[in-house]
Amino acid sequence: MSRILALDYGTKRTGVAVTDEMQIIASPIDTFETSQLFTFLEKYLSQENVSDLVIGLPVKLSGEMNEVENHILKFIEKFSQLYPTIKIHRENEMFTSKMASQALISGGMKKKKREEKGSLDKISATIILQSFLSKK
Secondary structure, rough: OOOEEEEEEEOOEEEEEEEEEOOOOOEEEEEEEHHHHHHHHHHHHHHHHHHEEEEEEEEEOOEEEOOOOHHHHHHHHHHHHHOOOEEEEEEEOOOOOHHHHHHHOOOOOOOOHHOHHHHHHHHHHHHHHHHHHHHO
């Protein structure tokens, strides 16, 4: 089988997570500067068989889209041109940062380490991916 990749896309940093080849378990990969995201993706996608990409859908409590949505749409347009065979899915990312923070606390991560934004981003991507998998 192939893997499913997930992104917690941000204007500065993007968290990345991936499934195992059986598409059962979501695991964090890393957090990348968003400006370097396509460099990472090019290398990763040349080495791994990825069938789907899940990108967080930044919905506010009011139901409106967060400001980052315009950036995400531009990313999706470029990604789909470069990788037309990879299916793109959107998954509501509301509360993923809070859930990621709780997961880090529960896991015993020290406060100083938790305050590094990159830790939250890759865990948020994992939560987005796990949410997608649970609906599949």
